[in-house]
Amino acid sequence: xxxxxxxxxxxxxxxxxxxVYKTTANFPDKExxxxxxxxxxxxxxxxxxxxxxxxxxxxxxFVQFLAIAHGSTFEIETQLIIAKELGYLSAQHLDVLxxxxxxxxxxxxxxxxxxxxxxxxxxxxxxxxx
Numbered sequence: 001x002x003x004x005x006x007x008x009x010x011x012x013x014x015x016x017x018x019x020v021y022k023t024t025a026n027f028p029d030k031e032x033x034x035x036x037x038x039x040x041x042x043x044x045x046x047x048x049x050x051x052x053x054x055x056x057x058x059x060x061x062f063v064q065f066l067a068i069a070h071g072s073t074f075e076i077e078t079q080l081i082i083a084k085e086l087g088y089l090s091a092q093h094l095d096v097l098x099x100x101x102x103x104x105x106x107x108x109x110x111x112x113x114x115x116x117x118x119x120x121x122x123x124x125x126x127x128x129x130x
Contacts, residue, residue, distance in 0.1 A: 002062065004054035009107045013047035013069070016100055020076065023097065027088045035088075039079045045072045046104070059115040066115075070108045073101050 004010045020043040024036045046069045053065025077098060084094045 002054035004051045007050065007054070007111070009066075009104065009111055010047050010050045010054075012100070012104050012107060013050055016076075016104060017043045017047060019097060019100060023080075023089065023093065024083075027083065031088070035079060035083060035086075039076060039083070042072050042075045042079065045069070046076075059119045063112050063115050063119075066108055066112045070105060070112070073105050073108070077101055 020039060024031075024039050027036050049065045049069040049072065053062040053069075056062055056065065080089060080094055080097055083089045084091060
């Protein structure tokens with residue numbers, strides 16, 4: 001098991017959730033049950049999946065949850081681009097958010113790669129996480 005609260009990835013994901021919620025708070029009320037809800041749920045799913053994966057029994061399972069979190073970051077990107085196209089978000093604000101999301105994606109990918117490499121090394125050496 002991993003201490004998810006100590007992971008830079010989880011900490012950055014929590015910051016992203018806060019940024020997204022602050023951003024969507026400025027969207028029109030008519031989007032409350034549509035785009036706002038969708039973006040916020042996708043944002044919350046990122047640190048949630050990181051935490052759930054960290055609590056699983058193996059690095060392989062953790063990587064699966066990291067992959068789900070990774071996919072959610074692309075969902076958020078798309079939804080924020082839609083919000084910008086609808087005039088709910090400035091291009092400058094979008095760029096800032098996309099930069100933070102890109103950083104999350106890089107950290108996530110690096111952690112997944114590290115866990116896969118560690119698992120491959122442990123399997124080759126006969127060290128299994130039991």
